[in-house]
Amino acid sequence: MKLILFGPPGAGKGTQAKKISSHYDIPHLSTGNIFRYNIKNQTELGKKVKSILDAGELVSDETVVALVVDELQHDKYDNGYILDGFPRTIPQAKALDEHLASQDDSIDLFLTLSVPQEELIDRILSREEGRSDDTPEKIKTRLEVYSNETEPVLNYYKKKGIVKEINGMGSIDEIFERIKTELDKIS
Numbered sequence: 137m138k139l140i141l142f143g144p145p146g147a148g149k150g151t152q153a154k155k156i157s158s159h160y161d162i163p164h165l166s167t168g169n170i171f172r173y174n175i176k177n178q179t180e181l182g183k184k185v186k187s188i189l190d191a192g193e194l195v196s197d198e199t200v201v202a203l204v205v206d207e208l209q210h211d212k213y214d215n216g217y218i219l220d221g222f223p224r225t226i227p228q229a230k231a232l233d234e235h236l237a238s239q240d241d242s243i244d245l246f247l248t249l250s251v252p253q254e255e256l257i258d259r260i261l262s263r264e265e266g267r268s269d270d271t272p273e274k275i276k277t278r279l280e281v282y283s284n285e286t287e288p289v290l291n292y293y294k295k296k297g298i299v300k301e302i303n304g305m306g307s308i309d310e311i312f313e314r315i316k317t318e319l320d321k322i323s
């Protein structure tokens with residue numbers, strides 16, 4: 137099962153991806169988590185992307201695509217995965233497609249979590265991870281970046297007919313039940 141979990145910042149992608157990962161026993165690949173890990177450990181990649189994450193902007197397509205393509209080579213992804221936070225631009229989506237097509241592969245399902253904008257801001261401000269980009273000003277930038285650069289990715293996958301929209305309002309478990317209903321149809 138190869139999935140993309142999509143939605144605006146604060147929609148609950150990370151939380152739901154973790155639940156999907158443990159329930160279906162498939163790895164969770166979060167580009168944001170990889171960047172934060174590299175920043176924390178002060179690697180070359182971390183030094184390169186720190187100011188970009190702090191500003192709430194996007195890391196270059198070239199860097200992100202190289203990172204994901206490299207990561208997907210590991211055996212642990214052979215039986216499926218959940219992509220969280222990638223692809224976030226049309227060029228990233230196209231690069232992912234090309235990479236998968238070169239291996240006669242493709243994404244099975246694109247789940248998009250829908251949550252109203254006011255709720256997103258409240259959720260981000262109340263999360264306790266202490267992320268440096270979870271401040272009102274950075275949230276505004278991230279939501280703008282989402283609507284300008286990331287939202288078009290939804291239409292790109294709609295044209296492929298693999299999109300399922302999930303109501304992202306309600307408790308974590310209620311939302312997960314909705315996701316499971318869709319995943320159980322294809323697994």
Ligand code: AMP
Nearest residue numbers: 167168188189193194195200221222224
């Ligand atoms: P996330 O944890 O998915 O909210 O990502 C946190 C930050 O990491 C984003 O605001 C971007 O700065 C960066 N990032 C994560 N994934 C991507 C991506 N696919 N393309 C560009 N930047 C990304």
